[in-house]
Amino acid sequence: MKYAVKIEVSLKPGHSNPEGETTMQLLTELGYNVEAVDVSKVYTVFLEASTVVEVETKAQEMCKRLFANPTKDNYTINVAERK
Amino acid sequence: MKYAVKIEVSLKPGHSNPEGETTMQLLTELGYNVEAVDVSKVYTVFLEASTVVEVETKAQEMCKRLFANPTKDNYTINVAERK
Numbered sequence: 001m002k003y004a005v006k007i008e009v010s011l012k013p014g015h016s017n018p019e020g021e022t023t024m025q026l027l028t029e030l031g032y033n034v035e036a037v038d039v040s041k042v043y044t045v046f047l048e049a050s051t052v053v054e055v056e057t058k059a060q061e062m063c064k065r066l067f068a069n070p071t072k073d074n075y076t077i078n079v080a081e082r083k
Numbered sequence: 084m085k086y087a088v089k090i091e092v093s094l095k096p097g098h099s100n101p102e103g104e105t106t107m108q109l110l111t112e113l114g115y116n117v118e119a120v121d122v123s124k125v126y127t128v129f130l131e132a133s134t135v136v137e138v139e140t141k142a143q144e145m146c147k148r149l150f151a152n153p154t155k156d157n158y159t160i161n162v163a164e165r166k
Contacts, residue, residue: 008125023126023149030148032141038127042091043106046118058115065113066106 002048005059006078007067010040015072043067046082055079085131088142089161090150093123098155126150129165138162 011017020037027034045062049055059077068075094100103120110117128145132138142160151158 010125026149027128027145030145032145033130035129035131037129040125040127042093042123042125044121044123045110046120047116048118062110062113062115066109 001050002046002082003052003055004080004082005045005047005055006080007043007045007059007063007075008040008078009043009063009068009073009075010038012072012074052079052081084133085129085165086135086138087163087165088128088130088138089163090126090128090142090146090158091123091161092126092146092151092156092158093121095155095157135162135164 017038019039023037023039024034027037045059047055047058049058056077056079059079063075063077064070067073100121102122106120106122107117110120128142130138130141132141139160139162142162146158146160147153150156
């Protein structure tokens with residue numbers, strides 16, 4: 001089966017978020033009144049596997065080994081089948 | 084009303100995706116067999132407005148003025164109310 005697994009990596013609350021702060025400042029300069037901006041990254045990994053559980057297990061491993069820093073990052077995993 | 088608007092900016096298909104290619108290579112080196120990796124960015128903007136339509140209109144404007152490059156980027160907008 002073919003799968004697309006969407007991994008969203010975001011900063012844990014309370015961590016310094018310079019990109020969000022800069023974005024907020026730019027929006028303010030453009031005339032928008034915004035309270036805050038969070039920035040996160042989404043990795044969509046296309047792979048083959050036998051079951052959804054196998055994909056989820058691999059995605060958890062990938063997060064721990066590559067995508068997320070446990071000190072400062074949270075992550076969510078969403079698996080979808082594809083044709 | 085308070086809103087959180089989630090703006091996801093991704094590369095249009097066919098555009099060069101060096102970050103995705105590097106990520107795929109790293110996953111391969113770690114022993115995973117993956118076909119491709121797409122990378123996109125999510126900006127969550129927290130703001131106040133009167134209606135959902137007002138938030139959507141502002142978010143569309145923000146994409147055109149700041150977040151997305153029309154030559155190479157696609158974007159999606161999701162508005163959620165918050166307390």
